[in-house]
Amino acid sequence: MRTLLRVDVGAGTVTSEDLPEELRLLGGRALTSVMIAKEVDPACDPLGPANKIVFAPGVLAGTTAPNSSRLSVGCKSPLTGGIKEANSGGQAAGRLGRLGIAAIVVEGDPNGKKWILHLSTEGARLEDGTAFWGMANYPCAAALRAAYGPKVATIQVGPAGEYGMRNSSVACTDPEGNPARHAGRGGVGAVMGARGLKAIVVDDTGAARPSLADPERFDRARKTLVNGLKTHPVTSQGLPNFGTAILINIINEAGALPTHNFHYGRFDEAEAISGETLHQNCEDRGGKRSHRCMTSCVIHCSNVYNDKEGKYVSSGVEYESIWALGANCDNGDIEAIAQMDRLCDDLGLDTIEMGDTFGVAMEGGLLPWGDAQRMIELFEEIRHNTEIGRKIGNGAGHCAQAYGVTHVPTVKNQGIPAYDPRAIKGIGVTFATSTMGADHTSGYAVAPNILKVGGDLDPLKPEGQCALSQALQEATAGFFDSTGLCLFLAFACLDQADSLAAIPEMVSALFGVEMSVADAVAHGGKVLEIERSFNKRAGMTEKDDRLPDFFYKEELSPHNLTWDVPDEELNQVCGWSPVVELG
């Protein structure tokens, strides 16, 4: 039986209980969303004492399943005002799985106390975290290793989260101990910070893998999946060799790379920030062009980026970050982008939200377009919690309000990621209708729209995009976000029926149940329904399931298209009834 930990930061206590029977098969996002929906008042202030933060590895965490160490972080979001699950790679989730921990619920009013939560085979305890409070993520990770042993994995909040900024992440350390993997979106860091919890230290020394109901069945399914990943061109060649940054040229070519705060679909300097440039630099400078963010990974899509002197800058300079801090801000300086990626990791900021914020701030006149040096300087404003820092640390929507900017790429107040919805309509549906706010990972329609993985649907046409996005959103919630498996497995699973089937098969073998592909899809649909209900109780309406007005009105070059997926179809994705107007 897996364990549910309740951490009361007011009393300074940790209690351990068996995961209730009705939650037995839940993990990751399914578990965080069910618990938040059950235990958190949708009307509460997300930064107030009534909010809770739940950490949950997926159900396959700690097993030999490939890429199975994603950590889900759930709460009411200070950014969207709705329910939030953000997940991260890194080492922590796998270790929580080995310790038999299904979820950690952190609650209560710390009344100014600062905490470290220490987890090991000897149990769970809260310790005084005052000495670590105020540290940025990199020095904090090093200090925690110095204090608790070189092999611990840590889950941390950086300065932005400590300051209660609405763009603030929860960081997880990677195999090298770098706090470079983040549950980035929705301001989860501020909720952890509001609980006074600086870090969770996970020491799995002496812990065994979870026991399997049917080890042979599990291993058969695992091998099927690993074999699929080793043969699909995206997971065996594309991602290992080129990483996510390969998308810069692909999406730019597709005319969908948001440039100059979503005013254009192509960036003149794309080549300078492309995956090809990035990876050449990685090789030339003694970095790595194929790196894993968790030891269970079989894909290795990440990288290690060094500066010209060969000194480590950041690990996992990803497509979304390069776009956000690059093209969206008219910035073609890859060195500056890598440096800002490191600053985001160190301060605990989501790179996507940060890039959207800079775009809005440039539109509002805070700094010149493309001024990478000024961008870097502005991170110091966040680090020191200055007036400007608070203005750009609270996300694109807040920054737009502050400067009176009306061209604001957000949905549910969360910044839109690296794909212009006018030129990739499927992902636009996901941005509009996701329970999470604009979020590419919650239904990655870019795959069939652009990469021709899992289907082939014309990205420029609205037809069929809602059905596509809906199916992907259910599959994502059901197969990946709840199992703790990396979403990139989907590239293989969307094309390989046996790889997809291997996922519920592993879950079946783990728990001794029978879960089919259809069951997993239905499970995902149920998770979405619970999340939508929370959002509705928090006051969201069908108006929140819309893209910003300018996408409907302004044409995007080079295709010169507007957003034209009918609102009625978006309503169907989200289960909204036809509107009956008063008066």
Added chain:
Amino acid sequence: MRTLLRVDVGAGTVTSEDLPEELRLLGGRALTSVMIAKEVDPACDPLGPANKIVFAPGVLAGTTAPNSSRLSVGCKSPLTGGIKEANSGGQAAGRLGRLGIAAIVVEGDPNGKKWILHLSTEGARLEDGTAFWGMANYPCAAALRAAYGPKVATIQVGPAGEYGMRNSSVACTDPEGNPARHAGRGGVGAVMGARGLKAIVVDDTGAARPSLADPERFDRARKTLVNGLKTHPVTSQGLPNFGTAILINIINEAGALPTHNFHYGRFDEAEAISGETLHQNCEDRGGKRSHRCMTSCVIHCSNVYNDKEGKYVSSGVEYESIWALGANCDNGDIEAIAQMDRLCDDLGLDTIEMGDTFGVAMEGGLLPWGDAQRMIELFEEIRHNTEIGRKIGNGAGHCAQAYGVTHVPTVKNQGIPAYDPRAIKGIGVTFATSTMGADHTSGYAVAPNILKVGGDLDPLKPEGQCALSQALQEATAGFFDSTGLCLFLAFACLDQADSLAAIPEMVSALFGVEMSVADAVAHGGKVLEIERSFNKRAGMTEKDDRLPDFFYKEELSPHNLTWDVPDEELNQVCGWSPVVELG
């Protein structure tokens, strides 16, 4: 036939048309709300080019009706995101009535141009306003008089509105030409500023009063009303002798004076900022303790406040402003309050929103509690549009987000006025359910709850408050906000049936129609319905018709009561159906 002016700030043109037949009987708020609901997309960005701003005097403007020069300003609010009507005293509305102008619709994208709209018997024209752009309200009013003649009335936007700040007002000049009367709430100034319209200059030289269908009938009704006002103790003695500031001691005594950002219901230093103190100073220093904000006024509740040297500081230092910049911020310095009232008028800021913002900023640590000197300094940050200035110039909700404050007295993001809803439950219902966000003027239940005018209902009990507030909201919209009559007439009309009946009687005599008291109430109800429909289409739900969470949870001293009007009753006021939950 009254005239509708359309001002296109993009083309630089003004067109004049007859007010359409179906709008013939509408004025003030009824007219602005109908036009905004009809012509403005509820999904548009309030600061973007799709929003419009409508100026409309009431139907009785320009007639001999007492106190009939209130000007309604309507738009989609940048503060609440819903429909907005804010109204102001001063001279402009009466003069618009004499010019036969029913409404001015300002629309289009100015593309950087700055305008003055000049209105006279010779017609309407847009003129280059570049020379006036950037001026604060007091010097701007003087400059406009110098340019257009000493007798013009002006309607102006100050620096806060020019900067697009969400706390920004539209100012109207009083009989002395001081821009001291404001359509304060909801950020209407920013919408005027976004249209590039610095001021409207109203010159009624040579204009006659509106022609009356039945002059004798009108005069009979007018005399009835004036007689009522001259005999009711509140309008004939209380308000003329003591002004609105008399409420400081009354509301403090009632334990409902929000103190220290709505943490307490009584202020230790109330006496120092009381109406009695204020009016003594007015007398002692050559100011005025009985002053009128419009020439048609028969009440004279305003004042002229001079400093110790006898130099003019501000006119109409009102209860709400004294509370906001005083008790709510632990500030007992009446001189500083008067100075800040002047600064609000000069910069074009709503005093209520400003005081709520300071309370939140003090809670967030920007400045010490009660530090009046620092408060005054912070206005200079707004004047110069600095980083801090933008943070406190965008209202309490924005400021709370910026500093991570969770104790935020707003409804629909608009700051709550000077009555704690836990101790005056009727006004709490109005704050929660008004279409305008927290707004005391939209249904002033303080009258029967505290002043025992228009009834007597225990302020501490929830029973009956919803019915009371609903009736007052309908009456306010129907009798006052749409006729352009000052709301303070209600003190007499609530107790005198013939005074109340005189209002629709004057409208009947003006237009040659038959309007009864019941018709006026129904008219008010219809206005509310149109506004609610707009807000619903803008994405509001029953969750927006609620007070902040802390009122439900924290007891207010000295009565130690929480907010306990049932949500279901609030829903009935607003016409929300019982909620059916998903899943």
